[in-house]
Amino acid sequence: METNGRSxxxxxxxxxxxxxxxxxxxxxxRVNGIELHVVTAGDRADPLVVLLHGFPEYWYGWRTQIAPLVDAGYRVLAPDQRGYNRSEKPDGVRAYRTDELARDVVALIATEERDAAHVVGHDWGGVVAWEVACRFPGAVDRLAVVNAPHPTAYRRQLLANLEQLRRSWYAVCFQPPWLPEFACRYDEYRLLERALRETAATGTFTEADLARYRRAWSRDRALTGMLNWYRAAARDPPNPPIDRVAAPTLVVWGEDDTTLVPALAVDSAAFCTERRLEMLPGVSHWVPHEEPERLTELLLEHASGE
Structure with a gap:
C-alpha cells in the first residue's frame, strides 16, 4: 500500500x-503494521532494488547509488528503516527485533506488487538483508551486503576472537535506558558526529552531510528508535531458521573497518551457495561514502549476473 505522503x-x-x-x-x-518513509525512483516495471541503510544513517546514505541504478534500468526503493528519520518509531524494544525488521522489507517489496527484489544492505541494513535472505529466501533475487556480518559468523567470531569482542564494546554502552540518548544528544550530537568522522577517511562526511544527519537524529523519538536496534539484538540476537543463503550473494568489505574484523567478511561469504567477495584495502566501514563509484560498479555487475 502506498499512502499519499509526499511533503x-x-x-x-x-x-x-x-x-x-x-x-x-x-x-x-504502510508495511508490517507501521508506516515507512521511502524514497522511490525508476520505472515501476523495471527490476526492483531495495537499499537498506545502517546506523546512524537514513536513506540519504545511498544517495550516490540511486541515480546510477535507475540509469541502468532498475526500480529503486531506499527506505528510512523503522525508528529512523521520517519513518514510524514504534514503542518498546521488542518492536526492533531483527525478524520484525526483515518483515518490514518483505512487506515493502510487496507494496510494489512484487514477490522478490535485489536486496542491498550496509551496516545494520546488511544485518537485516542477511535476515531476509535466511528467513524469507523467496523474497531475495540477489543479495549484496556491505560491511555487515552474517549472524552466525558474527556469533562465532565473538566467541572465538578477542579482537572482535573488543571492537564490539560500544554496543554494551547502548543498552541502558535514556542515558545513551542523553549522551548522543549532548553538544549537538557530537558523539554521533565523531562516530562518523573519526572512523572514516578524512573529508568523507562534509559539513552539509552532517547537518542532514543531525536533522534526522533530532526528530522526535528518533534516537530511541535507532538505539533500540542494539537493545533488541542484545536481548533477542538474530537467529534465522537457516544460515545458508541460496540467493547469489555479493559481500563487499572495507578492510579498515574499526568495528568489524576482516575475517568476518570471509566467514560470512562462506555461508552463501553462490558468492563473490570483494575486499577493499584502505577503505573504512563507510564504503558507500568513501568508494561510491566502485560500490555502484560492483552492485551493477552483481545485479546483472556478471
Missing part, C-alpha cells in the same frame, strides 16, 4: 540529494 520538505531534500533526471520521490508506505 515539500522531504521532496526538497530528495531533490537536493538525487539528480532530478531520475525523478526520485518521497513517499510513505
Amino acid at each position: 515539500m520538505a522531504t521532496d526538497a531534500e530528495v531533490g537536493a540529494a538525487v539528480p532530478s533526471a531520475v525523478d526520485a520521490e518521497s513517499t510513505r508506505r
Whole structure:
C-alpha cells in the first residue's frame, strides 16, 4: 500500500540529494503494521532494488547509488528503516527485533506488487538483508551486503576472537535506558558526529552531510528508535531458521573497518551457495561514502549476473 505522503520538505531534500533526471520521490508506505518513509525512483516495471541503510544513517546514505541504478534500468526503493528519520518509531524494544525488521522489507517489496527484489544492505541494513535472505529466501533475487556480518559468523567470531569482542564494546554502552540518548544528544550530537568522522577517511562526511544527519537524529523519538536496534539484538540476537543463503550473494568489505574484523567478511561469504567477495584495502566501514563509484560498479555487475 502506498499512502499519499509526499511533503515539500522531504521532496526538497530528495531533490537536493538525487539528480532530478531520475525523478526520485518521497513517499510513505504502510508495511508490517507501521508506516515507512521511502524514497522511490525508476520505472515501476523495471527490476526492483531495495537499499537498506545502517546506523546512524537514513536513506540519504545511498544517495550516490540511486541515480546510477535507475540509469541502468532498475526500480529503486531506499527506505528510512523503522525508528529512523521520517519513518514510524514504534514503542518498546521488542518492536526492533531483527525478524520484525526483515518483515518490514518483505512487506515493502510487496507494496510494489512484487514477490522478490535485489536486496542491498550496509551496516545494520546488511544485518537485516542477511535476515531476509535466511528467513524469507523467496523474497531475495540477489543479495549484496556491505560491511555487515552474517549472524552466525558474527556469533562465532565473538566467541572465538578477542579482537572482535573488543571492537564490539560500544554496543554494551547502548543498552541502558535514556542515558545513551542523553549522551548522543549532548553538544549537538557530537558523539554521533565523531562516530562518523573519526572512523572514516578524512573529508568523507562534509559539513552539509552532517547537518542532514543531525536533522534526522533530532526528530522526535528518533534516537530511541535507532538505539533500540542494539537493545533488541542484545536481548533477542538474530537467529534465522537457516544460515545458508541460496540467493547469489555479493559481500563487499572495507578492510579498515574499526568495528568489524576482516575475517568476518570471509566467514560470512562462506555461508552463501553462490558468492563473490570483494575486499577493499584502505577503505573504512563507510564504503558507500568513501568508494561510491566502485560500490555502484560492483552492485551493477552483481545485479546483472556478471
